[in-house]
Amino acid sequence: MKKDEASCAGARVEKLVELRLSKDGSRRSFLKSALAAAVTGTVASGCDHPFVKDLLQKHYKELSDEDKKELFQRIEQRTHAWSGVRVKVSDPQPLDGVHWGYALNLNHCNGNRRCVEACARENNLPNDPEIRYIRVVEADNGSQHLEHGTVNYDREQVPEPGKYYLPVQCHQCRNPPCVKACPTKATWQEPDGIVVVDYDWCIGCRYCQAACPYHARRFNWTVPSIEPDRINPDQGYLSNRIRPVGVIEKCTFCLHRVRRGRYPACFEACPTGARKFGNLADPSSEVRQIIASKRVWILKEDLGTDPRFFYFYA
Amino acid sequence: MSAGRLVLVAFVAALACEATHAPDQAAERPFAPTHEEILVEPRSHLLPTYPCTSCHDEREAQPTRRRLADYHRTRYDDLKHGDDAFWCYQCHALEDIDKLRMASGQLISFDEAWRLCTSCHGDKQRDFQRGIHGLTIGEWNGKKHRRSCTGCHDPHNPRFRSMTPEKPPAPVQSR
Amino acid sequence: MVRFAVYVLRMIACAARGSRQYYLWLGTLLVFVAMGGVSYAHHLSDGLIVTNMTDHVSWGIGIANFVYFVGVAAGAAVLVVPAYAYHREDVKEIVLLGELLAVVAVLMCLLFIITDIGQPLKLWHLMPGIGKINLPSSLLAWDVVVFNGYLFLNLHIPGYLLYRRYLGEKPRPIAYLPFVFVSMIWAVTIHTVTAFLLAGLGSRHFWNTPILAPRFLISAGASAPALLILLFTAIRRYTKLDVKDSVFEYFKYVLRITMPINLFLLGCEVFHEFYTGALHSASAYYLYFGLHGHSMLTSFIWTAIAFNVTATAIFLLPKLRNNQKILFAGCGLTIVGIWIEKGMGLIFPGFIPNPLGEIVEYTPNAGEIIVSLGIVALGAFLFTIMAKVTIAIQTGELRLEQPVPTLQDDSTEAAGG
Incomplete structure (x- = not known):
């Protein structure tokens, strides 16, 4: 199809040349119209090129339903082309009266990292170079000095006596420094509190990464490589779809799951019951009951980020 | 998991029971579920030696405390729950070995084991009711399904087992 | 219109x-x-993975x-203020070169950003109107605004003055003076916004300090005159432009103020970090003494401090600063010292340890250094040709009355710059 249009444009230029040469038109106006024909031809054939379409892709908030349909199809086809996997890209919308909250019981977390791996599977995170949204810090009892802890613990068995485990992921702050930092509005807070990234709008400046106090943002330093058998076909446009190179990505509380009633993947994977998730706007939700009845604290509360992620002991 | 396999527990009943010994209940009531039904996952069908009567039918139950040999020896030797006073008939029903016995004498099904656990562990019961303690499965917005206490804790040795963790983050490479 | 086109062509020819x-x-x-271009092509084709940057140290040498x-770029104010506000004639003769240096520096800055981002083709997202620039909240967005503004100001002012001089007409003050005064404030703004860009991040305690902007301005006021001394010495030697001795005396005077203040502000920072001894000082400990066995940057910062102290001594002691060779050495030490202080001494340690306390170190690899060198070389190239044209116009070599040289003239008259 592209070829046809290009050759079509070519033919138009040729025809113009013939037409002009037969007449005694002014040389300048001939050149002008030949140039115009060539440019419009290139633009017409170029606009259909996926590269150009990607380049001129609109911001998520400016996409019409029609645009979205076409765009999602393009993403699906592209994934199919290289992996042979049929994926479905969708765009579940925030639910009315829902504000997500996450609570994590540090008494129960034993540092088994099941959440880390389940998250990687769910969110199509590459292994090489490795991207993981959740980091579990192993720290000494009696200290919150993170530098003295490590995320690289490699033990036969956990928990190690004398240690506690602090999993950290995006805190979906109500006052997110990353959103303030972004120069292009490629990242924003959804009405349900999830901070999302429009992966096609991000220019990859990584200022948000410098701004995040929770080390929650990851950059695609190269084209993410993911084995076809690891691809999760249930993909959200703003969450777990396979990302392009050179852009930022992050935890979205699995918005493609939670907006459809399911729990986040890390939640379901936790074998200790340390992870609690729910609607902060609902007083009967587990997270609200935890805040009301347990000793809850916030990581780096002094920074005023006001997270939707709470740690507690129970 | 089919709904039929789940034991339905009306929470209103559990709350009424608790209200008698919890003085601060009034303050906490607004946060307790009132209309929600919480489903606890049944476990009897997962137990390898259940029903117990498949063996115990032919034996006379011996109510005296003693060290067990043969089949239940390891269970007895490794029993790490409660103090030395604990043994089989603390929880298992002498009169019906396929049932569990509450302190009140009420016999309950193995599928309701959580009721027996929480009759001692009142603090855990409160947290379990609110979904603070234990595993929640299913959907955050739909019916809440709970894993039973014994789904995670071995009732004879309830301390949470240590686990093999997943691999650490890949080391950062310089190029 | 034709006259202007001829002017442009003649500038290119010159x-x-x-x-x-x-x-x-x-x-x-x-x-x-x-070489830089080839290396950058690697960045483009394989992604920034070819650099040594990581999610931990996500900004590097660029x-x-x-x-x-x-x-x-901001240092151009060192020339602009005395030339236009205090009407110093000796500085006025060379101020255009200072403004062009600012242009080149801003272009280099933009290139350092463009080569550092993941999706350079999507830079149009920053354009007001077509894109979605995040004003007023993003300081990086403000940086884009102030940089382009500064670029415009510093292209307009010397551009206008040079064209007038080429025409042999007196410049109309209204056409450039307002811009000159705006550009004085703007010079402060570009460095302030850049400092705020870093200082505004609550998660990076090392940068989150109110004296970052003053430090930046003062160190700009030190590194720019040091560079200008070397530049104008070269210009005096290789071109016909006469740079007065008094200009060099003025630069030395500025350095006598800015270098000690720069050290003083560094000292304030060091006191604040170490006397308090709070956990927030981890980056400072890492930088100056190493942390938990990691000390890749300590030798750099102590080198920078040694250089800056030595240079300060040189500028303060008349015997030393009036010896030209020692003065040049002092300028070289200042340039390198402040460069280290801002790169290895400020940007990198801000990321180490990361917000979760992990220590991942960073040094640029060959590819990154070559890209940076390429950009610096491009800057030097642009400055050289712009300076050549400027000097030709200022010395009257290139002016309207002069007939347009023919091809034969070209070959005979090839001994300019």
């Missing part, structure tokens, strides 16, 4: 003609530019150089 030395210099620079050259 830039293209020169001595062997001139061609050799430009050729050498172009080799570096080409941003460090960016911050340094913002200082150079």
Whole structure:
């Protein structure tokens, strides 16, 4: 199809040349119209090129339903082309009266990292170079000095006596420094509190990464490589779809799951019951009951980020 | 998991029971579920030696405390729950070995084991009711399904087992 | 219109003609530019994975150089203020070169950013109107605004003045003076915004300090005159432009103020970090003494401090600063010292340890250094040709009355810059 249009444009230029040469038109106006024909031809054939379409892709908030349909199809086809996997890209919308909250019981977390791996599977995170949204810090009892802890613990068995485990992921702050930092509005807070990234709008400046106090943002330093058998076909446009190179990505509380009633993947994977998730706007939700009845604290509360992620002991 | 396999527990009943010994209940009531039904996952069908009567039918139950040999020896030797006073008939029903016995004498099904656990562990019961303690499965917005206490804790040795963790983050490479 | 086109063509012709030395210099620079281009092509084709940057240290030598050259750009104010506000004639004769240096520095800054981002083709997202620039909240967005503004100001002012001079007409003050005064404030703004860009991040305690902007401005006021002393010495030697001794005395005077203040502000920072001894000082400990066995940057910062202290001594002691060779050494030490202070001494340690306390170190690899060198070489190339044209216009070599040289003239008159 592209070829046809290009050759079509070519033919138009040729025809113009013939037409002009037969007449005694002014040389300048001939050149002008030949140039115009060539440019419009290139633009017409170029606009259909996926590269150009990607380049001129609109911001998520400016996409019409029609645009979205076409765009999602393009993403699906592209994934199919290289992996042979049929994926479905969708765009579940925030639910009315829902504000997500996450609570994590540090008494129960034993540092088994099941959440880390389940998250990687769910969110199509590459292994090489490795991207993981959740980091579990192993720290000494009696200290919150993170530098003295490590995320690289490699033990036969956990928990190690004398240690506690602090999993950290995006805190979906109500006052997110990353959103303030972004120069292009490629990242924003959804009405349900999830901070999302429009992966096609991000220019990859990584200022948000410098701004995040929770080390929650990851950059695609190269084209993410993911084995076809690891691809999760249930993909959200703003969450777990396979990302392009050179852009930022992050935890979205699995918005493609939670907006459809399911729990986040890390939640379901936790074998200790340390992870609690729910609607902060609902007083009967587990997270609200935890805040009301347990000793809850916030990581780096002094920074005023006001997270939707709470740690507690129970 | 089919709904039929789940034991339905009306929470209103559990709350009424608790209200008698919890003085601060009034303050906490607004946060307790009132209309929600919480489903606890049944476990009897997962137990390898259940029903117990498949063996115990032919034996006379011996109510005296003693060290067990043969089949239940390891269970007895490794029993790490409660103090030395604990043994089989603390929880298992002498009169019906396929049932569990509450302190009140009420016999309950193995599928309701959580009721027996929480009759001692009142603090855990409160947290379990609110979904603070234990595993929640299913959907955050739909019916809440709970894993039973014994789904995670071995009732004879309830301390949470240590686990093999997943691999650490890949080391950062310089190029 | 035609007259202007001829002017542009003649400027290009002027830039293209020169001595062997001139061609050799430009050729050498172009080799570096080409190497940088090839290296950047790798960045583009394989992604930024070819650099040593990681999710832990996500900004590297590119941003460090960016911050340094913002200082150079802002340093043009060192010339602009005395030339236009205090009407110093000796400075006025060379101020256009200072403004063009600012242009080049801003262009380099923009290139350091463009080569550092993941999706350079999507930069149009930053354009107001077509894109979605995040004003007023993003300081990086403000940086884009102030940089383009500064670029415009510094292109307009010398551009206008040079064209007038070429025409042999007196410049109309209304056409440039307002811009000159705006540009004085703007010079402060570009460096302030860049400092705020870092200082505004609550999660990076090392940067989150109110004296970052003053430090930036003062260090710009030190590194720019040091660079200008070397530049104008070269210009005096290789071109017909007469740079008065008093200009050099003025630079030395500025350095006598800015270098000690720069050290003082560094000392304030050091006191604040170490006397308090809070956990927030981890980056400072890492930088100055190493942390938990990691000490990749300690030798750099102590080198920078040694250089800056030595240079300060040179500028303060008349015996030393009036010896030209020692003065040049002092300028060299200042340039390198402040460059280290802003890169290895500021940008990198801000990321180490990361917000979760992990220590991942960073040093640029060959590819990154070559890209940076390429950009610096491109800057030097642009400055050389712009300076050549400017000097030709200022000395009257290039002016309207002069007949347009024919091809024969070209070959005979090839001994300019």
